[in-house]
Amino acid sequence: MYGTINITSDRALRIHTYTAPDDGWGVNSHIIELATQTIVIDAQYTLVYGRDVVDYANALGKPISRLYVTHYHPDHLLGAAAFPVPIHALAEVKKKIDLVGDRVAREEHEKFPETIPKHAEKPSLIVTPGRETIDGVKFDFMQLQHAETENALMIGFPEHGILVTQDLIYRGIHVFLGEQAFDTWLEALAHHQSLPYGKILPGHGAPGGPELYDGMRHYLTTARETLVASRDAADFKARMIAAFPAFGGHALLDHEMRFLFPNEEAKA
Template identity: 40%
Template sequence: MNGTVTVIEKGAVRVHSYMAPDDSLNVTTQLIETPARIVAVDAQYALGYADEVVAYAKGLGKPIDRLIVTHAHPDHFHGAARFGAPVHALPAVRDQIVAQGDAQDPTGTLVPVTDVTPTVEISPGTEVIDGVPFVFEALTGGEAADELVIRLPEQGVLVAQDLVYHATHLFLGNNDIDGWQRALDALAADTSYDTILAGHGLPATPAVYTELRGYLAAARELLGDDGEAYKKAILERYPSYGGPFLIDIGNQYLFGAQGA
């Protein structure tokens, strides 16, 4: 297996957190295993890694009930068709995916937008899936314009996805550090969750909030008008972090070709 799987036992639920290798941005798919089914969250960037996640899920011997796409960044929905399950998302996220049109995965394989467009709308609130309450919350601003957060209150699991990165460089292309800090403060204020599932990186504890606040403060300090200078500075500040290519992608949004 190319990716890294972390399994967390939470009573009636087991979480299988699949992190892709560094060459695919350490993007993470969550497989939430309930007594009789699997709820998948986010679908990988490279189709080959999506296939690896699906093969692992099939090995659990339970059907994939649905795939939930938390936000409209390609690294979280390119592999959606590979899961063979209904794709759920917030209406705003669905519309943002449709607006992007057809794309390619990192290997150049075509990803038709019709194959990955969510077909089931998620409404904020609580849905009981296979006896397990899932609380869906829509947030705006931060790493992406619109993001879905999923809470499993009985298990103390928070599926934060791209509002939380763990030991991985941040994508700042949305240019909303203030919004990201506000979102982190809101998540951290609820201390009833001891397991935080990241959209890039391995599962974390609530200590990750302090780490992220520090990184965002460093980014605010170091960001100027030169993408290459910022990349050099943030790599020196966080030399052990994975996913340095995420800095390049963010720089393309922030600075254009100069920061690529």
């Protein structure tokens, strides 16, 4: 196996978090292990890591019944062809993937033709925000807006105090800042921190507790100041690496430059 596994458990619920290696941007797929089935949240960046998640889930001895894709970014979507089940997504996320998924796939395929497909898999099942009980476990589907991206799915397990935030929170990995919605993102952090969830499963990096909110707030406020102070893309990258020397995901810093410094496109 290429990735790293962390297990979060509470009574009958076990969640296996698969964290990709650094060339997979440290992105997480969460495998929700229920009594008779597993449910996977997010599909990885490459087919190799997507298959790795499928192999790990199959070894638990229960069928994968659903794949949820939380948002359209390549690291959560492009490994989906490795999964044997249709994709569930919020209506707005499905619309976005239908619109730009293939363009996103093409761009990343050019970087890694061996392991990233030319086309994006499209969601076929719509998630409605609200409660659903699956195999006796309550799921709380939430629609997060204007944080790391315009629309993203979060999943809470209210009876177990576990919250899958996906990219509301990253841990120990450089954060994709392309949409620059710093104010609403910080508000969303404060709002979710006030909810009764003690175990936080982020979109990148290992699970933790409420301290992950503070870490994320620190990263976002530092990045916002650094963005104002930086001369150009290279300067911003160097300053962020210096500010967070232990962080992985330098590829994310490169990925976001054309959004943060659009006038430097030619130089990049």
